[in-house]
Amino acid sequence: MANLEELRKKIASVRQAIQSESSGLTDTKTVYELRKSFLDKTGRVGQLMKYMKEVDPSQRAEFGKNVNELKNWALDYFNSLDEKMRAAELQRIYERENIDITMPSHRRQVGNLHPVTQVRNQLIEVFSGMGFEIYEGTEVENDYYNFTALNTPKDHPARDMQDTFYLSPEFVLRTQTSSAQIHVMEEKKPPIKILSPGKVFRSDDDATHSPMFSQMEGLVVDKGITLGDLQGMLDVFVHKVFGESTRTRLRPSYFPFTEPSVEVDVSCFECGGKGCSFCKHTGWIEVLGAGIVNRKVLQNCGIDPDEYSGLAFGIGIERVAMLKYGINNIKQLFESDLRVLNQISDRQ
């Protein structure tokens, strides 16, 4: 008959074997193999039950309980060991996947709208909020719409202000988007609120002039329109495009199609109006021409100037874009240099 004490030693030696044999293990696979060798049906823990028949029947229950305790302990032991190994394995994977997070990002290149389109969109947003419709005229224009109807007949010295590209004696490349005014007023009756953006052309090609540039014509025709309305409307535009603190200044000028005519200056947003090289030390920057629609222009379009009056303004889009983004050469806007275009992203 086997002594219970001896058998207990055997149990203890199996426990010790589990501990010692598992001590050097580093991965779940070997832990699993070891576990099998102890805990399978034929494993070394199960093998202990062979001794049951050698145990005194009065002590069999005790012995069975001891083996069972070992089995439960071993199960827990291997479970926790397995957990540790899993964690260690993940840790090794993590370490293998260590990256230098200062390396450059991978991303898909996204393009930008042209600076002129960006400004055009901003202006459209400002004025369509005030109820302006957008009317796009044609680039080729009849002499009548470009000049005559705008109170600039053939012998008028104002034609000298603009060097015109002629396509035929009758057709020109429009020199101003003001020609859209006439088309709109011929088609629509007041109230009219129109914004007309587009390309215009002058035969000027030097460091500061481009033979093509963009304008945005604004026209309001209704009853009782005044210079005050012009100032109010342009204040809104200037605040939204150049910032709330920007001030405007009207000063007398001349356009054949408006009377009175004004130039509109904004306070320099570089220096706030104190004077700097940006504003040529005047504190002001010229941004647009405007005025009260000339009575003759209304008459030319069949609108009674004694009943209705109007205001009109013309903004040079490139000029606004150049001021806003600090681009110093208008030609750069038409050269499609990606080193230029990729700097001007549409944030505002």
Add this chain to the structure above:
Amino acid sequence: MLAPLSWLKEYVDIDVTPQELQEKLFSCGFEVEELHEAGEDISGVVVGLVETCESIPDTHLHVTTVNAGEHGTFQVCCGADNVAAGKKYPLALVGATVYATAKDHVTIEGVMTIKKGKLRGYESFGMLCSGVELGLTEDMYEGAGYNGLLALPDDAPTGADVKPIVGLDDWLFDIAVTANRPDCQSIYGIAREVAAVLGKEIREPALDFHPTDVVKDGFSVSVEAPDLCPRYIGHYVYDVKIGPSPAWMRRRLALSGMNSISNIVDITNYVLAELGQPMHAFDEDFIRGGRIVVRRAEKDEIITTLDEQEYVMNEDTLCICDAEGPVALAGVMGGLNSEIRDTTGAVLLESAKFMRDNIRHTSRALGKRTDASARFEKGVDEYTTVMAMKRALHLIEELGCGKVSGTHCDVNTGSSVDPFPMSVSIEKVNSVLGIEVPTDEIIRIMSSLGFSPKADGDRLDLMVPAYRTDIENYPDISEEVIRMYGYEHIRPTMLESARVTAGGLTLKQKTVKALKERLCAEGLFEAMHYSFFSPSDLELLGYAEDAPQRKCVRIMNPINEDLSVLRTTLAPSMMRAIERNQKAGTIDGRLFEIASRFEAKEIPLKDYPDEKETLCAGIWGSNESFFTLKGIADTVADFLGISFTYKPAKKPFMHPYQCADIFCGDEKAGYLGCVRYEMMKAFNFRTKAYILELDLSMLEKYYDTPVKFTPIPKYPVEKRDLALVMDKAVTCAQVEDVIRSSCRFVTGVKLFDVYEGAPIPEHRRSMAFTVTFTPVDEELTPEKVDSYVHKILKMLRKTLDIDLRE
């Protein structure tokens, strides 16, 4: 318009600084583009009295002691031949700035600062100056033209600043005059505005003269073209003594940028600057037949002008003739035959109004622009035409250079030179402004401008000066009032009396805006190119003479040949943009442009050409291929809710096997392709480039394609991969078509692999597709799908000789 302050002061008392005057003029509509002091570069030059003067042996130099009054007495070396003790000259003190001259002592080479120096062992503390070194000419100051020291008057106070003494303290205003104010294209015209803005009286220049009893017998003026010459005044002047003009006149002409020629010619130029009326003086001895005829030239009639140029005139040219032929090109330049000579003994003075459009036309047609023609082009008024003749005759008497005869001819069409009456409503005047300007302010302003206003309740009676041809209606009065009252008085309002309008973008505008944003998201940058281009680029791209792209609208007056025709395609500009980028080192990139191309119905233009909105994309670099560009095209199609099909095409500048026409349904919508190697060379491309053009004007009809939701299928879709083997000539699109048409449940056919080589026979290749089957009413069982696949394979075999890959 150049106006010296000293000259303006002859007509107005100016008690503000030049800078204040600049501000005032600016606020009332006259921008002073440049304001500078005549002697702005000169400083630290004082009157020096030479007390001792000894020559330095063996040189042309002198060593002098110069008394500079309060500044001290200095030893100065001098090389001029006219230096002498007891005389006064300009002394540039150490630290002074004067002009540096070249070896000829005449040509100004820049500004220099005077430093202490040493010549031949003699120390020199300053420099005695010539007129040139102070920027003076003989016309600006008598004696300044001498090539030596400028002798100053004996009474010039020693040590005083030299600038006021020689007139260098004057200020020059370069004033921009708007096209509606030709009356201000003169010193006196500007002076009228200055008087108004300063609230001062205006002094009219002296106009009196005393004609003698002498008359030129039989002399006559006739105007045969009154439509081009509504007024012609001629006056005979005799006992003329040609000589130099007085210093004051020469100085003013010089400050205004004109050379002095002789007293008679100078008077005409002086009146032009002073009053803005071009005048002409004919040598009366050379006016044949004693008469002047103003008429249109005959075809091919010839005139030789003062500058010895010969011009061929035509029926549109107005000329001044004598009994035998032309003696002047009206309003542009006098004839050589009747020019003023040193021996001229009698002259015919001319003051006339020629119509501005005719003078402009002549000046352009003959390529001849003069001070006179430039002035006539802006428009002169008869008030001034009359005044100018009086002024010129007064000056002839004042200068004593001739006698004013009793022969005065004035041919006119009856226009008045008196003020014309006008009545406006004060309320209307204010209604333009949106503010109420006090009536007494309106009266004050209109009175200062010479309109003699009288208010009676709301009614304002005005007498408009005849030279104010721009005043027509009450808004003109509003403008006069507000420019003098001040624009700062305008109060911003927001269309208080106007009705609300809807506003916003049209469908087309919204679609194009969103399309641009979509293209940006695809990595394309928006470009903007000129609407015109070079016809040679079309030739370079290989478009045949009769290709529609070559039917361009030409600009009659282009800047140069490279910008001479309107675009019929956007591709050449895109090619040039890629060229510039590659040259700048940007060897990969994506650009697009949306702009109009111009299609003329007939050339020359009889009607508006069609302006067709077009999209052009250009991509280049090693990451790009035909298929990346095709992806951009498909993105556009997806965006518009349509689909494109592609058919192989040939374009002269495209790769023969990498070019396709793009179709939307049966309609051709554009093309895309890879640029030919020959073109890459011609445009200096380092990397391959791909170009696409899409006709947006054609696609516009799809802009309103509604966005519709399709419910998610109730049953799962089934997918099958099919590796197929076919002849190389069979295209992907053909296979796709057969698969789609063989089974109605097929909703997707996607190529995922292409393979050529063993074990596939040489003339064949393999393409593998994922085919998606979407159930319609009931679930698709694997068996059903298998049967569809079987049917598809059978169809492929039958129509395209395609096998399933083993």
